[in-house]
Amino acid sequence: MTHVDALGKRCPLPIIMIAKAIRTSQSGEVLTLSSDDPATWPDLQAWGRLTGKVVKRLEATRFEVTA
Amino acid sequence: MEVYRWNSHFAPGGGSVRSMGSVTGNFTSESALHPAARTVFLDAIDKGWADPAKLHSHSRELDHLLNESKALFAKHLGVDPSALSFLGEPSLGHFIAISGLTLAQPAPRHFFPSTSRQEVLEVVGSHPGSTALAVDLDGSYSIPVGAQDDLLVLHTVNGETGAISPDTSDFNGRIFVDATASPLQPLPANWSVALWDSRSWNGPSGLGIIAIRDAGGWVNPLPHLDHRVVPGGFNPALAIASAVALDAFVKDFAANQAATRRFNEMIRRFVTDEIGEVDIASPETARPEFLSFSFLYVDALQLVDMMNRRGFAIDSGSACTSANLEPSHVLAAMGRLTHGNVRIRLHLNVVESEIHSLLAALKACVEELRETR
Numbered sequence: 047m048t049h050v051d052a053l054g055k056r057c058p059l060p061i062i063m064i065a066k067a068i069r070t071s072q073s074g075e076v077l078t079l080s081s082d083d084p085a086t087w088p089d090l091q092a093w094g095r096l097t098g099k100v101v102k103r104l105e106a107t108r109f110e111v112t113a
Numbered sequence: 114m115e116v117y118r119w120n121s122h123f124a125p126g127g128g129s130v131r132s133m134g135s136v137t138g139n140f141t142s143e144s145a146l147h148p149a150a151r152t153v154f155l156d157a158i159d160k161g162w163a164d165p166a167k168l169h170s171h172s173r174e175l176d177h178l179l180n181e182s183k184a185l186f187a188k189h190l191g192v193d194p195s196a197l198s199f200l201g202e203p204s205l206g207h208f209i210a211i212s213g214l215t216l217a218q219p220a221p222r223h224f225f226p227s228t229s230r231q232e233v234l235e236v237v238g239s240h241p242g243s244t245a246l247a248v249d250l251d252g253s254y255s256i257p258v259g260a261q262d263d264l265l266v267l268h269t270v271n272g273e274t275g276a277i278s279p280d281t282s283d284f285n286g287r288i289f290v291d292a293t294a295s296p297l298q299p300l301p302a303n304w305s306v307a308l309w310d311s312r313s314w315n316g317p318s319g320l321g322i323i324a325i326r327d328a329g330g331w332v333n334p335l336p337h338l339d340h341r342v343v344p345g346g347f348n349p350a351l352a353i354a355s356a357v358a359l360d361a362f363v364k365d366f367a368a369n370q371a372a373t374r375r376f377n378e379m380i381r382r383f384v385t386d387e388i389g390e391v392d393i394a395s396p397e398t399a400r401p402e403f404l405s406f407s408f409l410y411v412d413a414l415q416l417v418d419m420m421n422r423r424g425f426a427i428d429s430g431s432a433c434t435s436a437n438l439e440p441s442h443v444l445a446a447m448g449r450l451t452h453g454n455v456r457i458r459l460h461l462n463v464v465e466s467e468i469h470s471l472l473a474a475l476k477a478c479v480e481e482l483r484e485t486r
Binding site: 056057088 | 390392407409412431432433438444445448449452453
């Protein structure tokens, strides 16, 4: 499983990093993202809405994205 | 640059002379004082030194000028002149208005949309029995029916997106109306206390206007010396100049309404079709002077800086541009993208060539930032 570590990175970097990782993954593959930026969860949801990806919050700083 | 633009825009002969080729780039929410108000302001500084409460002829003249100003405010803001008071500190107005209502009669429940101004959240957010009303993608929300003593705190126009508040006619309680973002949206019919900020009509900063509909239903929450409803200490020259600015602003708006709508639509179409991967936060029904949108994968701090170097001053609600590094709570509450956010204010003297230049610059900057990611 691909994991993207964006801890310590400020917006928009966590979203840019997960979007890059998605581009090289297979459709349906599940990726995880770690980020402690307060903008990540609202932005991940908005990004999911704009790109049609399913996003989930697993923990305060851990998220899941389905490619 | 502003002076140049206004000199050309408000040239003698009706302001038909437009600036040509000079991109002034002021698309921020604040703007320089309206030239008509500037003239009056300087004159009012000379006349406004007296204490309007005293009986000397200078005092009586100033009192007369202030009453004329109040009449002008009352006409444009849609309230009775006797309900109006001037406030030297506009951002204290939210606290004064809300606390004054709950001091007169405690409110069992407070309701406020989650897109309220920070000043509102500070006052009512932590109150026991307060409910933040969830908003949808357009910033719209349902207003509960409420009981007689309940308090609804709402804004006529959202200061970030320009979204207009829903109809409040079914609400049974009292309503504090935060009208600080724009004087152009009428108050709901069942308002109790309302607040405006002179800056929202290009008037001088440092002046708030508070309207209290029923003097018996509100108590001054601050230490006070006499019967005056709000703390004194406003500058009369600001009030007189602000009234003139509001009068000019309302007239300018009436003259430019169609152009403002057209520019708004032009920008929406351009950022969607020519730039792409954009989330437009301002609903179609928002006030046309306001426009907020966010570009995916763009760092707003860099974007604002690059635009500034090209001569365009724009605002942003993104975390990287805010003092506390928190994203805009308005965008987050709406479920809109908070990074890469741009806020454009269409001031009433903007011309089409400036919009074209602004859009070309936005496209170039966004493309450059996306390439380097």
